[in-house]
Amino acid sequence: xxxxxxxxxxxxxxxxxxxxxxxxxxxxxxxxxxxxxxxxxxxxxxxxxxxxxxxxxxxxxxxxxxxxxxxxxxxxxxxxxxxxxxxxxxxxxxxxxxxxxxxxxxxxxxxxxxxxxxxxxxxxxxxxxxxxxxxxxxxxxxxxxxxxxxxxxxxxxxxxxxxxxxxxxxx
Amino acid sequence: xxxxxxxxxxxxxxxxxxxxxxxxxxxxxxxxxxxxxxxxxxxxxxxxxxxxxxxxxxxxxxxxxxxxxxxxxxxxxxxxxxxxxxxxxxxxxxxxxxxxxxxxxxxxxxxxxxxxxxxxxxxxxxxxxxxxxxxxxxxxxxxxxxxxxxxxxxxxxxxxxxxxxxxxxxxx
Numbered sequence: 108x109x110x111x112x113x114x115x116x117x118x119x120x121x122x123x124x125x126x127x128x129x130x131x132x133x134x135x136x137x138x139x140x141x142x143x144x145x146x147x148x149x150x151x152x153x154x155x156x157x158x159x160x161x162x163x164x165x166x167x168x169x170x171x172x173x174x175x176x177x178x179x180x181x182x183x184x185x186x187x188x189x190x191x192x193x194x195x196x197x198x199x200x201x202x203x204x205x206x207x208x209x210x211x212x213x214x215x216x217x218x219x220x221x222x223x224x225x226x227x228x229x230x231x232x233x234x235x236x237x238x239x240x241x242x243x244x245x246x247x248x249x250x251x252x253x254x255x256x257x258x259x260x261x262x263x264x265x266x267x268x269x270x271x272x273x274x275x276x277x278x
Numbered sequence: 279x280x281x282x283x284x285x286x287x288x289x290x291x292x293x294x295x296x297x298x299x300x301x302x303x304x305x306x307x308x309x310x311x312x313x314x315x316x317x318x319x320x321x322x323x324x325x326x327x328x329x330x331x332x333x334x335x336x337x338x339x340x341x342x343x344x345x346x347x348x349x350x351x352x353x354x355x356x357x358x359x360x361x362x363x364x365x366x367x368x369x370x371x372x373x374x375x376x377x378x379x380x381x382x383x384x385x386x387x388x389x390x391x392x393x394x395x396x397x398x399x400x401x402x403x404x405x406x407x408x409x410x411x412x413x414x415x416x417x418x419x420x421x422x423x424x425x426x427x428x429x430x431x432x433x434x435x436x437x438x439x440x441x442x443x444x445x446x447x448x449x450x
Contacts, residue, residue, distance in 0.1 A: 124347030127354035131286060131389045134357075134376065162384070215381070 146173060146192035147231035151205045151218075156187040157241025159207055159216045165191045166208075167220040172197045175218065191218060200225040204237035216241060282357050282379045286392040287448070290353035292440050295399035298345055299432030303407035306337055307428040310411025311421035334412075338404050345400025346393050353392065391447045395440070402439055403432045 156178065165173040173193035181188050193199070202223030209216050220235075229235070310333065313319050322329045357379075364370045383389065407428045414424035 120344075121347060124350050127347070127350035128389075128393070130354045131350060131357075131392075132385050134379075 145195045147195060148176065148190055148192055149229055149231075149233050149235055150188055150190045151235035151238050152181065152184065152186040152188055153205075153207060153238050153240050154186055155240040155243065156189060157207055157209075157216055157243055159189065159218070159241065163215065163217050165193065165218045165220060167197070167199070167222065172220065189218070198228040199223075201227045201229055201233070202237065203229065203235060204239065205235045206239040207241035209242070282353075282360070282383045283388060285353045285356040285360075286383060286388045288440070288444070290349045290356065291392055291396040291399055292436060294349040294352045294396060295345065295403055295436040296433050298341070298348060298400070299403045299407070299436065300429055302341060302344070303403050303428045303432050304425045306341070306404065306407040307411040307414065307425045308421055310334075310337075310408065311414035311416075311424050314411070314414060315416040315418070315421060317416070334408050338408060341404030341407070342397060342400040345403070346396040349392065349396035349399075387448075391443075395443050395447075398439060398443065399436050402435045406432045406435060 159175065159178065161175055161178060163175045164171045165175065173191050176190045176192045178190075179188050180186075199220060200223040202225040204221045204223065206219045206221065207216055208219045223237075310319075313333065319329045319333070322332060361372075361375060364375055365372050410424040410428045410431070414420045
């Protein structure tokens with residue numbers, strides 16, 4: 108019977124499936140960018156984390172040194188507590204600062220670590236004292252709009268708006 | 279990146295499941311319907327062979343195992359097709375293509391969920407096909423109707439389940 112032949116084809120089929128899955132995981136997915144190097148945890152408090160997500164990269168000078176492990180809200184200060192896992196072989200001074208940056212104008216957000224000058228290094232479970240929140244585009248735009256409206260408002264307000272107070276302003 | 283994301287998340291499992299319902303589901307229904315029409319199932323019962331065990335269970339597991347494999351192959355071929363068009367025909371840089379893709383696709387969120395989806399679709403489609411075959415009227419016309427119903431119900435079940443699963447998996 109052709110039973111052996113069928114078995115052969117089934118084996119080939121499963122093998123093809125395994126190849127496809129590993130291709131998806133390694134080539135298309137980012138499993139290969141996982142590093143299994145030992146890590147240590149640091150935490151940082153931000154006023155606003157914007158669109159930061161778990162597993163976002165932590166970069167120092169552009170080099171990926173770790174990943175965001177968890178994000179939660181501190182109920183007392185109402186700040187976002189971000190825990191990051193940094194690879195063991197990267198050490199940072201105690202007064203290093205963390206910023207939330209955006210890759211490109213509208214790209215994904217990551218944490219940028221800037222090394223400080225302290226002699227002592229951060230240890231596992233340590234806290235990054237100096238943080239800078241994410242820049243939220245909407246608030247930037249509204250700030251810009253308000254400031255430009257203020258500028259416009261003082262000299263031109265008299266012409267466009269004949270309010271009762273305007274005679275005083277016109278001079 | 280969009281190619282990979284849409285393929286691993288949605289198109290891979292869904293289109294594979296639709297094709298699977300059309301190709302394997304119908305043949306399952308027709309086979310079992312014909313077995314019933316030819317009174318083979320009844321003969322098995324007479325011989326004290328459990329037809330569920332002997333006929334249905336192996337086919338069920340075959341379908342469940344084959345679906346994720348087929349979906350993975352579908353996604354892989356789709357991504358390679360995207361690479362051929364993007365890199366060879368349009369001229370995007372190869373490195374940029376892959377790194378963009380790796381930035382956008384998460385192994386657990388996208389690839390694993392695609393596999394889970396395709397397994398669930400496999401279960402649904404195979405169960406529907408087997409049920410329709412089991413319930414078919416034992417006439418040639420009944421088998422033909424059951425086969426049609428397998429495709430219709432199977433496809434609708436796949437689309438409905440896909441909506442539910444996507445809402446569950448990618449909502450947060």
